[in-house]
Amino acid sequence: MNVFHEELLSRLGELREQGLYRELRRIDSPQGAAAQFEGRSLLNFSSNDYLGLANEPSVREAAIKAIEKYGAGSGASRLVCGSLGPHMELEEALAEFKGTQAALTFSSGYAAVIGTIGALVDSNDVIVVDKLVHACVVDAARLSGAKLRVFGHNNLDDLENILQWANRRHEEASVQPSSRQPRTLVVTESVFSMDGDQAPLRELVEIKERHGAWLMVDEAHSTGLYGPSRRGLAEELGVSNRIEIQMGTLGKAFGASGGYVCGHRALIHLLINRARSFIFSTAPVPAAAAAATAGVRFVQSAAGEERRQTLWRNVAEISKELRPPVKFAGHTERITKPSAIIPIMIGAEGKAMEFARQLLAQGVLIPAIRFPTVSRGQARLRLTVSAAHTPSQINQLLGVLHDVLHVGPQA
Ligand SMILES: *Cc1c(COP(=O)(O)O)cnc(C)c1O
Numbered sequence: 001m002n003v004f005h006e007e008l009l010s011r012l013g014e015l016r017e018q019g020l021y022r023e024l025r026r027i028d029s030p031q032g033a034a035a036q037f038e039g040r041s042l043l044n045f046s047s048n049d050y051l052g053l054a055n056e057p058s059v060r061e062a063a064i065k066a067i068e069k070y071g072a073g074s075g076a077s078r079l080v081c082g083s084l085g086p087h088m089e090l091e092e093a094l095a096e097f098k099g100t101q102a103a104l105t106f107s108s109g110y111a112a113v114i115g116t117i118g119a120l121v122d123s124n125d126v127i128v129v130d131k132l133v134h135a136c137v138v139d140a141a142r143l144s145g146a147k148l149r150v151f152g153h154n155n156l157d158d159l160e161n162i163l164q165w166a167n168r169r170h171e172e173a174s175v176q177p178s179s180r181q182p183r184t185l186v187v188t189e190s191v192f193s194m195d196g197d198q199a200p201l202r203e204l205v206e207i208k209e210r211h212g213a214w215l216m217v218d219e220a221h222s223t224g225l226y227g228p229s230r231r232g233l234a235e236e237l238g239v240s241n242r243i244e245i246q247m248g249t250l251g252k253a254f255g256a257s258g259g260y261v262c263g264h265r266a267l268i269h270l271l272i273n274r275a276r277s278f279i280f281s282t283a284p285v286p287a288a289a290a291a292a293t294a295g296v297r298f299v300q301s302a303a304g305e306e307r308r309q310t311l312w313r314n315v316a317e318i319s320k321e322l323r324p325p326v327k328f329a330g331h332t333e334r335i336t337k338p339s340a341i342i343p344i345m346i347g348a349e350g351k352a353m354e355f356a357r358q359l360l361a362q363g364v365l366i367p368a369i370r371f372p373t374v375s376r377g378q379a380r381l382r383l384t385v386s387a388a389h390t391p392s393q394i395n396q397l398l399g400v401l402h403d404v405l406h407v408g409p410q411a
Helices: 001-015 057-070 078-083 085-098 109-120 136-145 156-175 201-210 263-274 287-299 300-328 349-361 392-406
Strands: 032-039 040-045 102-106 124-130 145-149 184-189 212-216 247-250 259-263 341-347 379-384
Touching: 001 040, 040 201, 040 392, 057 287, 085 102, 085 259, 085 287, 102 109, 102 263, 109 136, 109 184, 109 212, 109 247, 109 259, 124 136, 124 156, 124 212, 145 156, 156 184, 156 201, 184 201, 201 212, 259 263, 287 300, 300 392, 341 349, 349 379, 349 392
Parallel strands: 124 145, 124 184, 184 212, 212 247
Antiparallel strands: 032 040, 102 259, 247 259, 341 379
């Protein structure tokens, strides 16, 4: 045992030396504009609770009611006896919200991606992902056994070349008598989680259609925030019904937890039969499903629209001060619409950590994001904005950013 522990301690030491050591921070308050940490109240600019729904009374109430009626646990996997009323209601609400035939929910967005990609492609197929997709897509692609190819971030020429290569590969493969036609699945995010920039979804849809590939879009950071019905960026760009697999999380703008996939009934039925993270896992607790349904309903309400407007006002207020000096992010040049994710690029891991520590000392919580979440030497402070932030909290943030980073109004 000692040898085992020593080995692990030496690995941890290496992480520390590289500025890559991570540790948990205990927060003693609900999610919101402020976070209670070690007896202090911090301004929280790190949460993905974009619309301030995580502690919204109607969302809380829905969770409490579900516990009263269905209890705390869900008892079994969905296919055994764990598909409770709240799960079915959530899936109906999601399909209606997204304007798709059907929806399926998972215990997390991570599980949704792992299960979905694994159900759709295997070693006969090719999976093509944007260089900056979330870790769960990379993990899912590897686990699926499909041939993995990465295209440069938002680089359509690169994607085009890879899809041509994939089709040549498929043609060669189909000369042999194999069980089914090999497929190509393209996966991207609509709003990228660590950069806040956006994928050119219209162009991507055209390219994948031209090459007969399938497209999966992860809308984790855009559902609830974009589009006339707040369905996401695909709706805003008018391409929702040309995307085979629309995926997202219930843990960000919806204020609850879980993951979802929306699409054709055939897709959902295939996932129920083949998605291993769905089949071999206990159903989410009823409280989580009910809270998510309340979140979906809130987003669609007039109050939801008001929250969205407040969020964009807050984003405008902050980016007005920050955008110019943070532009050197290089790959964030293609910003088309505002995003609630505002990265402040630092570069060196240690330096980003030091800035995060100084911000914390001044009462502002903005985490340093480092490798392996982003590439080495691309460390950044990832500032996220919520509708819950008040104008005075935003002023306070801008003052602290000016003091610590010398960016902002007086810079
Ligand atoms: C957060 C996130 C996920 C994972 O969703 P969870 O519900 O947190 O597991 C997937 N993709 C992207 C882009 C994300 O930001």
